Amino acid sequence: MKAWNIEIFLLDEAGNEKTANCFTKAVYNLHPSFANPVQTFTNPPFRCENEGWGEFDMTIDLYSTEKGGKNSITHDLNFAKGRYEAKHQITFKNPSATLINVLRETGPVPGDENTKKSGTSKKKKGVDMEKLAEGLVKLGEDDLLHVVQMIHDNKSEDTYTKNDIDQGEFHVDLYTLPETLIKMLWDFVSTKS
Numbered sequence: 001m002k003a004w005n006i007e008i009f010l011l012d013e014a015g016n017e018k019t020a021n022c023f024t025k026a027v028y029n030l031h032p033s034f035a036n037p038v039q040t041f042t043n044p045p046f047r048c049e050n051e052g053w054g055e056f057d058m059t060i061d062l063y064s065t066e067k068g069g070k071n072s073i074t075h076d077l078n079f080a081k082g083r084y085e086a087k088h089q090i091t092f093k094n095p096s097a098t099l100i101n102v103l104r105e106t107g108p109v110p111g112d113e114n115t116k117k118s119g120t121s122k123k124k125k126g127v128d129m130e131k132l133a134e135g136l137v138k139l140g141e142d143d144l145l146h147v148v149q150m151i152h153d154n155k156s157e158d159t160y161t162k163n164d165i166d167q168g169e170f171h172v173d174l175y176t177l178p179e180t181l182i183k184m185l186w187d188f189v190s191t192k193s
Contacts, residue, residue: 002052002079007045008062011087013107020044020062022102027061055079064092065099094162110158110176127186129174135189143192144170147185154181 008026009017026046030037031054039048055078062071073088092099103109136147148170151161159181160173174182 003049004052004077004079005047005049006060006075006077007047008060009045010103010106018106020046022064022099023062024065025063027063029059029061031056031058062090064095065102069093091157094160096162100160127182129182132182132186132189133174135193136185139189139192143188147188150184150188151177151181154178154184156181 006028008020008023010020010022012018021044023044023046025040025042026048028039028041028048030039030050031052033054034050034052041048055076058075058077060073060075062073063069064071069092071090071092073090075086075088078084092103095103100109136144139147148163151159151172155161156176156178158176159178160171160176162171163169164171177185
């Protein structure tokens with residue numbers, strides 16, 4: 001019988017372990033032969049500890065704070081080494097500002113490099129981002145719907161958007177948009193002013 005455990009951490013830029021406080025719970029989906037094959041933990045490091053004979057693949061469902069959703073990873077539990085680490089990259093779809101700030105505690109998040117570069121210059125590829133933002137705010141309802149559609153059709157994986165239907169609001173971080181989309185938006189806003 002082998003005793004084993006798994007813990008979940010975040011890694012900072014230097015590879016140091018940090019508390020995985022961006023997750024509210026971890027659900028381990030173990031092999032069906034376990035008496036309790038689905039085990040849930042709500043406190044970091046979400047330690048799952050068991051005994052068994054065999055090696056198997058499991059899925060771990062990680063639920064993030066601030067409605068960030070569920071991310072599932074597959075983990076290969078094996079006994080080839082007494083101790084080993086497996087690194088998994090997690091992508092959060094449309095994370096809230098609060099979740100982004102929690103993640104930022106371990107290092108830069110996608111989009112940070114754009115806002116830092118623009119610290120002294122508010123331009124991105126020849127587009128004045130402040131003027132673009134001002135122009136977007138002045139658009140009428142039909143034009144705004146067109147802009148939202150343009151963003152949905154042309155956004156990248158790194159684009160931050162939040163669609164709050166209940167409040168009738170659409171949020172977008174302009175600095176996370178692809179260059180081509182920024183140019184499209186600039187051209188559209190320029191024709192409307």
